[in-house]
Structure formats: structure tokens, C-alpha cells
Amino acid sequence: MRNWTLVIPLVLAMFTVAGCRGPAIEVAAEGIAPPIGTPVGPVPGAPIASMPRNNPYQQDAVALAEGRNLFEAYNCAGCHGDHAGGGMGPSLRDEDWIYGSTDAQVFNSVAEGRANGMPAWGTKLPEAQIWKLVAYIKSLRTPKEPEPPV
DSSP states (O other): OOOHHHHHHHHHHHHHHHHTOOOOOOOOOTTSOOOTTOOOSOOOOSOOOOOOSSOTTTTOHHHHHHHHHHHHHTTTHHHHOGGGOOSSSOOSSSSOOTTOOSHHHHHHHHHHOBTTTBOOOTTTSOHHHHHHHHHHHHHTTSTTOSSOOO
16 A cells, blocks of 8 residues: 555645746846836726716606615614614714715715725615615705605
């Protein structure tokens, strides 16, 4: 019977050496610039499509009501309070926001989440629903707000 404790490391070493036969990488000597065309640092990925700057639903009364329904359905009120007046999470009825109050900034806050408790919803909600939530949030304190607090 063969001694497997010697065979296995030898086989692994053979595969490691065989896998190292990639193209030769030209390394510049210290103090000499690398050859032209040599990538330096991380290589960026594909460009990300830019997000619309304005909410496509901002003037749509039906979408504002749907945003209110989504706010309740996804339990946003659990943190931000009923009618977004604040609770464990900040009030969304305030005028000054840490992460900005433009449509795109609010969209990013919902989609990407924020420190100290705001979860990222971008992988869980369709973009259209996030924009409707943004439309509702932006309608707070305005005459267009659906179901304002009494």
C-alpha cells in the first residue's frame, strides 16, 4: 500500500506548478516607470447606467397614494413613525436631511441604505416602487400629501 501522505502533497505541488505557467509579466526595476499599457491599480468595472435625476412619479397623484401604501406595506412606519413623523428612525417630515433631500438622494438612501439602521432595499424592491416611495416621501408637508396627519 502506498503512503498517501506523500503522494497527495506531490500531486498538489504538480498542479500548482502547472497552473503558474501564465503569460510572463514584465516587472520594472525600482525607480523605473512600468512599460506603457501596464495596468496600475484596480481596473474599473463596466460603467453603471446613470439614474434619472428626477422622479418619474413626482407629479402623479396615483403614484403618491401607491407610495403611501408601500410605505405602510413595507413597514417603513415601524422605524420612521406613522406619516413619517419619526420614531426609532428619523422624521422624514423635516426639511434638513443628513444624506440630502433631492429625489436622487432619497432614492439612494432607500436603495443603498444608510448607517445606523436604514437597510438597503435596492435588491428587494423594483425601481418603480422605490420611486413611488420617494414620491410619497417628497410629498410630505405639501398639499399633495395623500392621507396627511390630522
